[in-house]
Amino acid sequence: MSELTHFDETGASRMVDVSAKAITARRALAEAVVEMQPATLELIRDRKHAKGDVFEVARLAGIQAAKMTSQLIPLCHVLPLDGAAVRFEVLDATRLRIETEVKVTAKTGVEMEALTAASVAALTVYDMCKAVDREMTIASVRLLEKEGGRSGHFIRPT
């Protein structure tokens, strides 16, 4: 099995040197699923009901987090993102799906930016609703798609 690239031959962590890599357009798509009580999901799905828009707060938190990824993940590169979007979808009575899409023109990809945006958006949903449903679970955070760069186009098998 290949070695982990974030360590050098002595086991020391490092920010991988990408100086020789080409600048290309890159895109990543990730998701998070939040499970909650039906009453909680009902409360937030219609902003008039809750008298406040949980999705918009979580969306902005996710976008801001995408921009802060290199401060959060120790070996990530600082990337001047081309764009970031966070979308919400109610899957069924208890599950909210958050999809994030991040783009950059750079030497490395934006998987971590998309995953961080999804995680922080999900955490923000938790924060907004924890007073009414403390047992909410962020059930799944994962990479869906990744485009651009030497490793080619990845689409997660379903």
Next chain:
Amino acid sequence: MSELTHFDETGASRMVDVSAKAITARRALAEAVVEMQPATLELIRDRKHAKGDVFEVARLAGIQAAKMTSQLIPLCHVLPLDGAAVRFEVLDATRLRIETEVKVTAKTGVEMEALTAASVAALTVYDMCKAVDREMTIASVRLLEKEGGRSGHFIRPT
């Protein structure tokens, strides 16, 4: 059902006013579970094998994230934490469990700090291993326990 406290009566978001609340000792325990290929987990469980300590990098990222929670979660209060710890446990051939514990002496609790630490530690594990296993999933992020404050002692039912 009660309203969401992060909105006022008009639906505007706000950082809840805690000026009248008592300062008490508070503690929160959270977890994240990361699912991966058996070969990936084998690679990281023994730092000599991988020639680098994935757990230590993730642990530091989680602790730093706990301290940055109020910058990530829009309506969280800035809290001078008393301590933060991140622990790892290999559950079985494909699942790594991350447990976080955060303490504070303050007017509000540290659930979000513990959950954020768990999420960012899990994201860091993903980042360190994504070159060998892109389909890793952060399968569950949730609050386990919460102590201190008016709402009493919460232990998540199993």
Next chain:
Amino acid sequence: MSELTHFDETGASRMVDVSAKAITARRALAEAVVEMQPATLELIRDRKHAKGDVFEVARLAGIQAAKMTSQLIPLCHVLPLDGAAVRFEVLDATRLRIETEVKVTAKTGVEMEALTAASVAALTVYDMCKAVDREMTIASVRLLEKEGGRSGHFIRPT
């Protein structure tokens, strides 16, 4: 005239030593007024019209900025705020008023936090609308009221 407290006797800047001051409940109220074209204000005053809630984005930016004040204003103290709120009021066809209220229990006041929140909320309104109205002006940012601490209760004369 009294000297400026942020300089010592040699003219060197400093973060004023507040170690001997008492911890008291403090509150500050500030405002910013944004002037724009009538069509711009009409566009944002009803979120259904603009298909997006400019006020909510600006509100969250203001609250986050209140928490970041000590990183922005060089000689400000780091303060664990008790609460922060940002409110909008349409004054007339061309003027939007933003009012901020910040509370803390600490040795120093939160004027700068309230003023920073108002400024950043106003800048965010500008950012959201600059594509349609580049000549918007942040016409007035000022302290309205300040309570707590040795200097007593200040209310800006009208």
Next chain:
Amino acid sequence: MSELTHFDETGASRMVDVSAKAITARRALAEAVVEMQPATLELIRDRKHAKGDVFEVARLAGIQAAKMTSQLIPLCHVLPLDGAAVRFEVLDATRLRIETEVKVTAKTGVEMEALTAASVAALTVYDMCKAVDREMTIASVRLLEKEGGRSGHFIRPT
């Protein structure tokens, strides 16, 4: 009237996707005017008098704020600035003018960076002088000029 570009067709906020835009040299010029008591302005206009250089503190705060704009304004892109300058001009006995100039070679402009620098420099002047003049007002923050990019050369009409 055109829609606000920071929202998508459903009204969700987003960081606008600039991946297809050209990288060009861009520049923005902004200003803030601070009104104060004549005695306050006299105190700070000559740094020997005040035994401390209010302008230099405010200038550095403005430059640092230009670099932090993407953390403050939720939907702004992270931009690696080419340069930033903050200049002061005493307009008359009660008004101090702050002019900021920011440059970048990027896909989006730096209006927000110039406006943020002007606002934070003005807030810092307030902070340095608030002990002697609590009623200071940031009377006007606005964009003066903007160059580079598809929208052409904008000069604010006087």
Next chain:
Amino acid sequence: MSELTHFDETGASRMVDVSAKAITARRALAEAVVEMQPATLELIRDRKHAKGDVFEVARLAGIQAAKMTSQLIPLCHVLPLDGAAVRFEVLDATRLRIETEVKVTAKTGVEMEALTAASVAALTVYDMCKAVDREMTIASVRLLEKEGGRSGHFIRPT
């Protein structure tokens, strides 16, 4: 020899739990010495000569760094500082001494805040002068004094 407190019994790093410690007034004094060419020191010791005040820029950088210590040093606690000061002294023709003093009322001390302020002030002097003297050396960064807390009053032996 005693174990390192930032690791637990398994060797995992942690932010030490200070929840049971008493809140006391604490103070730390640190220094950095910067060695440079005589012409460089001459250039900066009189701000009129250099047409710019290197000391003031470095001083503000040091104060800001003291406030950011917990973001820089992974296992440091977030501390709401009571005050911070940075002082300069020309020791002889080639050596500049920077002394920092930081105060807090908290459960842990501010040695790291004082040392970080001294280091960043010294780095800023380097940055300001590197165009004329690339071989400047930060020759000594060390703790001079520490007061408050269980470990008593420490004064570095000379």
Next chain:
Amino acid sequence: MSELTHFDETGASRMVDVSAKAITARRALAEAVVEMQPATLELIRDRKHAKGDVFEVARLAGIQAAKMTSQLIPLCHVLPLDGAAVRFEVLDATRLRIETEVKVTAKTGVEMEALTAASVAALTVYDMCKAVDREMTIASVRLLEKEGGRSGHFIRPT
């Protein structure tokens, strides 16, 4: 002697305008030396002994600090680094050497990033060991080498 480029002709500080400079590959190498008691160095040189890896914590702190340089050093540009590495070497019984290497493809160099990484890694070693050796000294922080850009290849004379 040439003037300091971080000030304009009036002595005002500024972030130097690099818009006309060419983008080139740049690299900087810096070092810090930490002096300590022989028993302290013995304790940390073998991570099994100390039951914890001081070097890995310091290495990650240094890498993170390289990414944060523009927030710490007031007039530094924001640079999207290509890579960063931190290496440790035990020089003798009392001296630990930290070497940092930073790369970027940009209009300005990364001396400050390399020096900041070295300083913060050294400060982190101090933090981890201060409970057993409060008199540790960061004995020397300096630039070793600098490549790329108009000023040519600099190697510090030994």
